[in-house]
Amino acid sequence: MAKALSHWNVDISYAEHGLTALEAIRIGKGDVLFLDLNMPIMDGYQVLERIRAEDLPTMVIVVSGDIQPEARRQVLAMGALDFIQKPFSEETVSEVLRRYGLLSELQDESDELPPEDTAVILPDYYQEIANVAMGRAGDRLARFLDAFVHLPVPVVASVTRNELEQQLKISADQGKRVVSQGFVGAGIAGEAMISLPPESFESVAELLKLHYEATTEFENEMLMDLANILIGAFLQSFARQLDIEFSCGTPVLLPAMTSLPSGGESWKETLSITIEYGLNEQRNSCELMLVFSEESLEPLRKLSKYF
Incomplete structure (x- = not known):
């Protein structure tokens, strides 16, 4: 975004x-606000509510990976001028600004070098790639359920083997049921896992307009449907942004989150991405967790630096 505005x-x-x-807006630093929706502490929807309540002097353009039609409808109804989908180009930003006459009095400085502070630290790339992929998967899930899906801030973190084992143990103790699917491509490999707590199955059946049956077979079938949507859409978008393709294994139903990434017992630290999708007005949720093999970190770093 900074690069798109640097000219x-x-x-x-x-x-x-x-x-x-x-x-920043209150002290006059926000004539135009490019607003993300998925943020910690106060998200984009809450910011729009506060701007309208206080009648703050700013023009808001939402920039988000949440491409659900309902997300766009909500922010425009709350006063946003426009909605830009991630990922975007410099031309997209310029076109939106021109559309609302926001560039008419600005001097073109295209011959100047971009400011130094437009550089992005590499870990931020992982979160942005995950954010865009999360939005694509969330949109697929929302259309499948015919409901609005609440999207969080993706949690991208380095995890040790002990930390991951503890996290999986907690999920197992909570009785979560899991579908796990391996993926590999361009030197990158890992496991994608979808988990659903036992109390969410009946609610998900309601969203699917199905008569809930408290049987393992019925619940496993629903979980497989969710996994096919979320894992497939997320991995497809994640790989497309890196200009690669993933080959995916057969989804496997697990009794609990007890599996670890491939590579035997040798790995010590790796990368994980965790996303908790809010369902049915956030009364329930399902979790998508990706764990990369340790050997994937260097190929991933090389590919994502061009993002």
Whole structure:
């Protein structure tokens, strides 16, 4: 986003979450606000509510990986000028700004070098790639369920073997049922796991307009449907952004989250991505967790730096 704006005579301020964005607007740093929806502390919807309640002087353009039609409808109804889908190009940003006459008085500075602070630290790329893939998968799930799916901030973290074992043990103790699917491509490999707590099965059946049957066979079939949608859409978008393709194994039903990434007992630390999709107005949720093999980290780093 900063690179897309670097050719214009503008001052760019940054906010890590909604509260700091509001503070910047109040002191006059937000004539135009490019607003993400999935943020910690205060998300984009809450920021739009506060802007409208306080009648703050800013023009809001939402930039998000949440491509659900309902998300777009909501933010426009709350006062946003427009909605830009991630990933986007510089041309897209310029076109939106021109559409609303926001560039008419700005001087083109296209011959100047971009400012130094437009550089992005590499781990941020992982979160943005995950954020876009999360939005694609969430949109597929929302259409499948004919419901609005609440999207969180993806949790991208380095995890040790002990930390992951403990996390999986907690999930197993909670009685979560799991579908696991392996993936590999361009030197990157890992496991994608979908988990659903036992109390969510009846609610998901309601969303699917199915008569709930408290049988293992019925619940496993529903979980497989969710896994096919979320894992497939997420991995497809994740790989497409890196300009690669993943080959996926056969989904496997597990009694609990007890599996670890391939590679025997040798690995010590690796990368995980965790996303908790909110279902049925966030009364229930299903979790998508990706764990990469340790050998994948270097190929992933090389590919994602071009994102």
